Amino acid sequence: xxxxxxxxxxxxxxxxxxxxxxxxxxxxxxxxxxxxxxxxxxxxxxxxxxxxxxxxxxxxxxxxxxxxxxxxxxxxxxxxxxxxxxxxxxxxxxxxxxxxxxxxxxxxxxxxxxxxxxxxxxxxxxxxxxxxxxxxxxxxxxxxxxxxxxxxxxxxxxxxxxxxxxxxxxxxxxxxxxxxxxxxxxxxxxxxxxxxxxxxxxxxxxxxxxxxxxxxxxxxxxxxxxxxxxxxxxxxxxxxxxxx
Amino acid sequence: xxxxxxxxxxxxxxxxxxxxxxxxxxxxxxxxxxxxxxxxxxxxxxxxxxxxxxxxxxxxxxxxxxxxxxxxxxxxxxxxxxxxxxxxxxxxxxxxxxxxxxxxxxxxxxxxxxxxxxxxxxxxxxxxxxxxxxxxxxxxxxxxxxxxxxxxxxxxxxxxxxxxxxxxxxxxxxxxxxxxxxxxxxxxxxxxxxxxxxxxxxxxxxxxxxxxxxxxxxxxxxx
Numbered sequence: 001x002x003x004x005x006x007x008x009x010x011x012x013x014x015x016x017x018x019x020x021x022x023x024x025x026x027x028x029x030x031x032x033x034x035x036x037x038x039x040x041x042x043x044x045x046x047x048x049x050x051x052x053x054x055x056x057x058x059x060x061x062x063x064x065x066x067x068x069x070x071x072x073x074x075x076x077x078x079x080x081x082x083x084x085x086x087x088x089x090x091x092x093x094x095x096x097x098x099x100x101x102x103x104x105x106x107x108x109x110x111x112x113x114x115x116x117x118x119x120x121x122x123x124x125x126x127x128x129x130x131x132x133x134x135x136x137x138x139x140x141x142x143x144x145x146x147x148x149x150x151x152x153x154x155x156x157x158x159x160x161x162x163x164x165x166x167x168x169x170x171x172x173x174x175x176x177x178x179x180x181x182x183x184x185x186x187x188x189x190x191x192x193x194x195x196x197x198x199x200x201x202x203x204x205x206x207x208x209x210x211x212x213x214x215x216x217x218x219x220x221x222x223x224x225x226x227x228x229x230x231x232x233x234x235x236x237x238x239x240x241x242x243x244x
Numbered sequence: 245x246x247x248x249x250x251x252x253x254x255x256x257x258x259x260x261x262x263x264x265x266x267x268x269x270x271x272x273x274x275x276x277x278x279x280x281x282x283x284x285x286x287x288x289x290x291x292x293x294x295x296x297x298x299x300x301x302x303x304x305x306x307x308x309x310x311x312x313x314x315x316x317x318x319x320x321x322x323x324x325x326x327x328x329x330x331x332x333x334x335x336x337x338x339x340x341x342x343x344x345x346x347x348x349x350x351x352x353x354x355x356x357x358x359x360x361x362x363x364x365x366x367x368x369x370x371x372x373x374x375x376x377x378x379x380x381x382x383x384x385x386x387x388x389x390x391x392x393x394x395x396x397x398x399x400x401x402x403x404x405x406x407x408x409x410x411x412x413x414x415x416x417x418x419x420x421x422x423x424x425x426x427x428x429x430x431x432x433x434x435x436x437x438x439x440x441x442x443x444x445x446x447x448x449x450x451x452x453x454x455x456x457x458x459x460x461x462x463x464x465x466x467x
Contacts, residue, residue, distance in 0.1 A: 135375055235309050
């Protein structure tokens with residue numbers, strides 16, 4: 001009896017400590033989350049509205065630019081029929097625009113697809129291995145250029161030499177467009193050569209290790225035809241001028 | 245009496261089991277909610293959203309410039325539909341601008357020069373990695389660089405940049421350390437962009453890679 005009584009008290013004390021511990025843990029876990037959720041949401045609603053408004057305006061401007069380019073192309077074609085000089089210059093200009101990434105490009109190539117892991121990291125995992133970072137995209141684009149890609153796009157955005165791929169927290173931006181996974185990186189070029197070289201590169205092999213271990217998506221496919229969109233960024237240089 | 249105590253004891257254990265089960269049930273749900281919240285833009289860090297908005301505003305300006313430029317070209321072409329000389333002039337003007345962009349002609353302008361030196365001496369030499377270099381160039385483009393060269397080799401749309409042993413390969417050309425990076429563009433913005441706390445220069449310094457940034461009134465980058 002005495003033993004049971006003492007054991008019972010000990011058990012109840014242990015139960016009290018465990019319950020209190022759980023309560024404390026729960027309170028600690030909920031408190032900052034709940035507070036932050038209310039405060040941050042209230043702060044951010046306006047910012048998100050501004051962001052979406054700007055995206056809508058930019059999408060409309062992009063469409064108007066595409067339409068104007070089409071209109072100019074038609075006028076130039078008509079002009080080319082009137083004079084040999086205009087025809088030759090129009091042709092040269094077309095080649096220069098293609099070289100500058102201002103024209104859509106289609107041809108054989110490869111597609112690399114990267115996406116965050118669908119698996120939830122456990123407490124002992126480093127969550128950094130479960131997501132695709134902006135640096136991965138830069139490195140894959142660099143690999144594609146290294147092995148002969150002639151035109152590159154990430155999702156629906158053309159990537160030129162001066163296109164920054166940046167992150168703002170968890171958001172990756174390419175040409176100021178928010179990218180969402182999966183990140184589909186398309187490259188024009190010799191498909192076999194690109195695929196062989198990329199798949200053997202150390203960086204790509206590391207991504208494959210992450211795929212096997214942390215379940216991120218990392219795939220490489222050859223394609224007989226891929227299309228990369230034209231760049232809309234054709235701003236005239238403000239600081240650089242022709243040098244003699 | 246004994247049975248009553250046993251029954252109470254069993255009830256206590258049952259309650260304890262129910263509480264534990266309930267808490268165990270709640271925790272993953274809570275973790276899921278937290279994860280979902282993080283994925284919603286309303287719950288991003290406001291600083292990140294402000295950065296996205298600034299980027300979008302700059303992009304809006306760039307698109308406006310391009311739209312205005314395209315409208316003017318269309319108008320000029322319509323006006324000069326019967327004037328071959330005017331058409332030739334317009335086409336040549338655009339071709340000149342595109343030749344500058346594609347690296348066909350040398351360019352000059354204000355900018356910054358970054359000199360990067362590795363520490364090859366000592367027991368653990370510091371080596372500039374591909375990712376460091378890509379990040380540095382990315383930050384320069386993001387903060388207003390118009391043209392960049394590495395040890396005099398101009399970067400183009402097809403230029404890859406990577407380490408090849410102790411050397412640096414820029415496209416099909418090879419150069420060696422120290423690396424002098426010239427960037428023509430918005431001098432103030434580029435300088436600030438590189439030197440933000442926790443930015444690429446801090447990263448290089450932490451790894452004992454020396455990076456000196458100088459503002460230069462007139463840089464020349466050849467084709």
